[in-house]
Amino acid sequence: MKANVLVIGGGVGGLTVALKLAKCGVGVTVVEQVKGSPHMYKGELVQPKTLQIFEKNGILPKVLQHGHKINHIELIEKKKLDKKNKQPIQSMSYNILPNPYNFALMIPHEILKTILLEEAQKYPSFKYLQPGRFMGFEGNKAKVRMEKEEVLLEADYYVSAEGRKSKVREMMEVPKKEKNYDHHFLTVTFPRPESMTEGKIISTDDTFLGLFPLPDNLVRSVYLIPKGSYKQMIEEGLESFYQKYLELCPELDGFVQRIDSWKKIQLMIPVHYHVSNYVKGNIALLGDAAHSVHPMAGEGMNLAIQDGDVLGELLCWMYDKDKHSPDYLSYYEAVRKPRVRHVLKLSHLSALAYSRPLKSFVTWRSKVMDQLTNDPVLHIKHMLNISGLGIWKESIVDRVIQSGVVPKRKDHDERKIDRRHLFTEEEDYPWKNKEEA
Template identity: 25%
Template sequence: MTTYVPANPSEDAIANPAHDIVDAQTTDCCIVGGGPAGAVLALLLARQGIPVILLEAHKDFDRDFRGDTIHPSVMQIMEELGLAERLLQLPHAKMRQIRVKTPQNTVTLADFSHLKTRYPYIAMLPQVKFLEFITQEAQKYPTFQLVMGANVQELIEENGVIQGVRYRGGGGWHEIRAVLTVGADGRHSRLRHLGGFESIETSPPMDILWFRLPRQPEDAEGGMGRIGQGHIVVMLDRGEEWQMGYVIPKGGYQQLRSAGLEKLRESIVDVVPELSSRIHKLHDWSQVAFLSVESSRVKHWYRPGLLLIGDAAHIMSPVGGVGINYAIQDAVVAANVLSQPLKNRQVELSDLAKVQRQRELPTRIIQAFQTLIQKQIFTPILTSNRTFQPPFFLRLPILRDFPARLIALGVFPVHVQT
């Protein structure tokens, strides 16, 4: 069942300090955030007959420049759910390698075609289509409910235990009481803030400007990075378009903006000359999305009655495009660990701690790997205009497949338990 409520509540509802409740519901699990982690967790719980309500703040799933990479690890999870073949019927592109091209040569950073998996590639699938697919599948189960336009504002806390949330939408306040509340509401997590979680942050040396340009039939397929003139351009195959990422030093956006759009176009063509015939398609700053790159994780992913997963628990750098996949792996582990306690309607703090215990080490390892790539590749090029040198591990035959395995499959395999 899907309930749609307006994204903006009435002024009377906002101004009313008494929080007159339009309706109150109870459920076993309330998930806040309809991204990949929240949607997959809701599906996994609903499949087991566990009542679950999924709250999404927006009125649809369509957001520009969201992560669109479905890695082999997630495809294997989809296969275990019997959904892989139908998912791949949606329009998508396949990235079998990650390459970096410089004026001197081309270096392969990761080759997925060598992996022992039925899905030796990254599927480039629009996230909006993936989320619609997962939630439509979840709607086949009577214990699943999706509420769009639900703007969560408060946690319900009694005797030190989180008992649910209050959200605005549909012209007023609504209340959901739950055995377990899960925060899966992304890098700007409202529940992380409301719950008072403390984060451990790193300082990635870069930010990214995202935009799109037409892709021509003679262009190479897949994805690649282009390096030259002290600049880095990322190109991701979106079928008829390239999703372009222009990497800039941290904090350099305002300076670039002041230099003007023509200067940006010139810099892009300097690195990727074949775009000269279509760079004019980038004609307004409104076509450019600015991403402030962050990397962090919370110290504790849980409080009594409340668990954080995905970007709410750990914000990933875009290096390797692994954020979606680690979020979905979080969801699978959470479902594996918590399904029985939820069926018993008794989720202990030790159950929530077990989810973090299984997922924290893989998160630490991939964030360390991303930091290494940023320091080995991005920092020298962006700050000193140095010539690109392949990371040391690519020069060791025994480690050559390590980046592909880590990006594609994660640190430890995660499987759906039934």
């Protein structure tokens, strides 16, 4: 069997690249090892750039239909709130971004995958082999174990979209530096009060609870725990787990208790790494196979989809123009690597802010977050940088203001985002102009 492109891994990244290829008529086969849909939580927050990609792929209406819009995320320092007994003043607002992608969306991961898969299946050049487990390369062919047989699949290009434990990455011997953290997370979805419609992060000296509303009056929660304390928490029982949530968010009384088994609560271990090369010969790494980001900023799934968009567009162009040198794949790395590096850095810094339970650190974090969300320039830069729609780097003045040494700027200083800060079509797909000039 021969495909133009073989995608190994049918996660969100693999399906995005495959959908693009299917749409432009390039023969693409996806092999996915898991039969059916896995019951594992894998990210549900869709950032604005990803919404823009969905619009181009024609799936945005369906995604919106199954998602819950997030306009802002409130940041609540529990202690401050108790003392002054007033509402939080820190809020990260997506609405300050330019229309129409001025919101984020929460959608169950498996529903999003189904939408991508069903759309790709409409095109005759798309093939989906499930369960099909990639076992290694034999010469220039991929060995794939199906239910009853092992087959050799040959392709012009191979895309490794197998997630964190990528076998292809190992075989390519691409170095990656890994950072681990002093905390883990517990994550679980349960019913929410109807009035809880926006995101919240409630923090104390030594933990935080993230609450992100899903459709059907559900909420995804993410709770920070010290590394290694998971077993002890199970021993303490569900009642003690409920109390921890209720101390941080009393509004959840009567809702969190509807989690009836520890089996529904998943342990999440944050890891941070970035490979040195995305491409070797005719093989490209994508999504978690190439990088893993701390879940704090809800970016991993988005980075995988954004990788898939750029790589898919490039491969479509290579087939369309009959430009068949793997050297062209370097465009993919040139576009994606610096963008991913920037998001990884931002997520790592936010993770550190919540990592150390030192009192002075907590006070500093509160100040930093206050400056970030209330200084108009810092706020818009931060929202743009996490949205994926562009990069607007912080200046030294911004850093000084953020640290709290210098006061915040006034509201009337708010700057509008202009074209210089948003990625243009030429920046997303630079080969089109360069190679066709």
